[in-house]
Amino acid sequence: MATDRTKAAANAIGLLKADHRLVEELFEKYETTKGGAAKAKLAQQICLELTVHATIEEEIFYPAVRSSVEGDMMDEAYVEHDGAKMLIAELMEGNVGDDFYDAKVKVLSEQVRHHVKEEEGRGGIFAQARKAGVDMAALGEQLAERKGELKKSIRRNGIPQPETRSMKGAEVRLGQPV
Numbered sequence: 001m002a003t004d005r006t007k008a009a010a011n012a013i014g015l016l017k018a019d020h021r022l023v024e025e026l027f028e029k030y031e032t033t034k035g036g037a038a039k040a041k042l043a044q045q046i047c048l049e050l051t052v053h054a055t056i057e058e059e060i061f062y063p064a065v066r067s068s069v070e071g072d073m074m075d076e077a078y079v080e081h082d083g084a085k086m087l088i089a090e091l092m093e094g095n096v097g098d099d100f101y102d103a104k105v106k107v108l109s110e111q112v113r114h115h116v117k118e119e120e121g122r123g124g125i126f127a128q129a130r131k132a133g134v135d136m137a138a139l140g141e142q143l144a145e146r147k148g149e150l151k152k153s154i155r156r157n158g159i160p161q162p163e164t165r166s167m168k169g170a171e172v173r174l175g176q177p178v
Contacts, residue, residue, distance in 0.1 A: 016053070022049060023053070027108075030046065039096045051085075051159050052154070058165060062078070069125050069129065074125070100177075
């Protein structure tokens with residue numbers, strides 16, 4: 001018999017919201033964790049979950065709902081994902097003891113909270129897609145299947161290098177903090 005949580009995750013929006021809650025919990029744990037090894041494990045889990053989530057949204061959800069969403073909201077979502085991917089890449093290349101590591105996790109958390117608010121909020125991407133009558137059950141099945149494939153691949157090969165869709169990879173110079 002399906003639980004309420006399983007039923008909620010059976011549709012696209014429920015699955016994506018469950019991902020949001022999981023990542024929010026991981027960020028909260030990171031903020032209260034003291035040990036370096038434990039923080040490193042949490043940061044790795046955050047990067048994994050966000051990588052999988054962004055991938056299924058970009059490959060499946062966003063293309064399916066794009067025509068239902070008004071204005072620049074979809075373009076902004078891609079740019080927000082890419083900003084998060086830049087921080088994920090920094091975290092994956094760094095170590096917990098590095099300068100700015102905790103600050104990068106904190107800023108990533110803030111960016112994700114903002115992004116979630118725009119997706120889940122009144123008039124947000126989810127509400128507009130639901131209002132347009134997008135088949136969330138079928139979309140949820142596709143998302144769940146792809147999510148399973150990605151997690152299996154990551155277990156075998158590790159988290160892939162983030163790929164941006166809206167940023168061109170402009171080079172920047174690393175200066176000294178002032």
